[in-house]
Amino acid sequence: MRVCILLIFTLLTGCFANEKHTVSAEPPYEAGAVNPPQCSASVTGINADALLNAAPCHRLSEYGLFIDPTEPRLHPRAPGITYRLNSTLFSDHARKYRWLFLPTSDGEVQPAHYSAEGPLDFPVGTVLVKVFALPSDTSDTDLDSEEIVEVRLLIHRADGWLGLPYRWHAELGDGYFLGSGDTLSRTLVHDGLTIDVQYSVPTYGSCRTCHNDNGQMVPIGPKARHLNRLISLPGATPQNQLSWWSDQGLLQELPVDISHLPLAPDWRDATARLQDRAKAYLDINCAHCHSDNGAAALSGLRLEYFRTSIDYTHGVCNSAHGWRGGGFDIWPGRGEDSSLPLRVELNGAADRMPPLGRSVADGEAVELIRRWIDSLPATECGSG
Numbered sequence: 001m002r003v004c005i006l007l008i009f010t011l012l013t014g015c016f017a018n019e020k021h022t023v024s025a026e027p028p029y030e031a032g033a034v035n036p037p038q039c040s041a042s043v044t045g046i047n048a049d050a051l052l053n054a055a056p057c058h059r060l061s062e063y064g065l066f067i068d069p070t071e072p073r074l075h076p077r078a079p080g081i082t083y084r085l086n087s088t089l090f091s092d093h094a095r096k097y098r099w100l101f102l103p104t105s106d107g108e109v110q111p112a113h114y115s116a117e118g119p120l121d122f123p124v125g126t127v128l129v130k131v132f133a134l135p136s137d138t139s140d141t142d143l144d145s146e147e148i149v150e151v152r153l154l155i156h157r158a159d160g161w162l163g164l165p166y167r168w169h170a171e172l173g174d175g176y177f178l179g180s181g182d183t184l185s186r187t188l189v190h191d192g193l194t195i196d197v198q199y200s201v202p203t204y205g206s207c208r209t210c211h212n213d214n215g216q217m218v219p220i221g222p223k224a225r226h227l228n229r230l231i232s233l234p235g236a237t238p239q240n241q242l243s244w245w246s247d248q249g250l251l252q253e254l255p256v257d258i259s260h261l262p263l264a265p266d267w268r269d270a271t272a273r274l275q276d277r278a279k280a281y282l283d284i285n286c287a288h289c290h291s292d293n294g295a296a297a298l299s300g301l302r303l304e305y306f307r308t309s310i311d312y313t314h315g316v317c318n319s320a321h322g323w324r325g326g327g328f329d330i331w332p333g334r335g336e337d338s339s340l341p342l343r344v345e346l347n348g349a350a351d352r353m354p355p356l357g358r359s360v361a362d363g364e365a366v367e368l369i370r371r372w373i374d375s376l377p378a379t380e381c382g383s384g
Helices: 002-013 048-053 241-247 274-286 339-345 363-375
Strands: 095-101 127-135 146-157 160-169 174-177 182-190 193-201
Touching (some): 048 146, 339 363
16 A cells, blocks of 8 residues: 555656755754754754644754755645645735645554544644645646745644744745744735735645634645545546545545535536536635634634525525624625625725635635625625
8 A cells, every 4th residue: 555655656746856956055043943953963854743743843854844945835745645725825926836744653654534524523633734826817827927925834743733934935845934924015816916025925824723623733725525536547537536535545434426516616627517516616705714613613604614594594594794894794685785795895904704815806806705695595685
């Protein structure tokens, strides 16, 4: 099994690049920070001791997660694999490259366990990596047109999940731990229009705001409904991503009949139902807070995709609790008067939703959510 996984990993990632890289500029270490000895130790391969036992390493490269540490969008070390989601969190039009590193024991990969609603149950030792890159033009898919701005790690340690933000410095060819956060002013072109973004690298502690389930840090994206999609493998016909994980021993307890697996579609897929698309967007962008145990539980909104009833709990005639703009989250038949799409559209810190992770609005999503609300049977929530 291990040989099979490593062989397919090699096919997926292609030829590995040169492992050497030189840092000549002054490293941007935080004042007073001391690099843990596990990080500076001479280690061949992935530095599991630093990942699982140390305070944050100064440099991303000290974890040994990538064959070429200057290019974290490509070539993770085995047993790392890429994964894709149907819909993704909007982050100022940043593109994201996702990697999953499951732990190994005696040369065997330790699998995740299937969950129908929440995140997959990943074993201790799992590392989830997300690389953020801002394109100069969202219509240009060439890697050279992108600027890597950040790499985030989510590490499952014995005492729970830990999130680490690394600000990327292209001139140094490495990411550097940034506990205090940062804001990057950038300009990009989207749909032919030039827009200014204030991309935010989160603080060390702010990751817990979104990755929160009853006070415990948890992953957001890798849920079955978002992972349930076709992937292309070299020299093979497209295959269901979860089935492939199961076949390779990376996932246990996957139902035999995958036709009934939960599925939240790509919200940009115009062939999917309008309501399903809107719910998928709200699920990946909002439901981690708007859930029973999330940071916004007191709002009364519950936006998980698996909730089938579009009712008060899902925002219908639910007053926008605590928001100065007032109104109702969803006023059926009246998208322009509903506060839910308005909060997704507004950019001011006191008004925007989600409150973290974006400085500009996702215009296409705002229009989609309004069209969905317009399509709902008209209901009188109260006097306008």
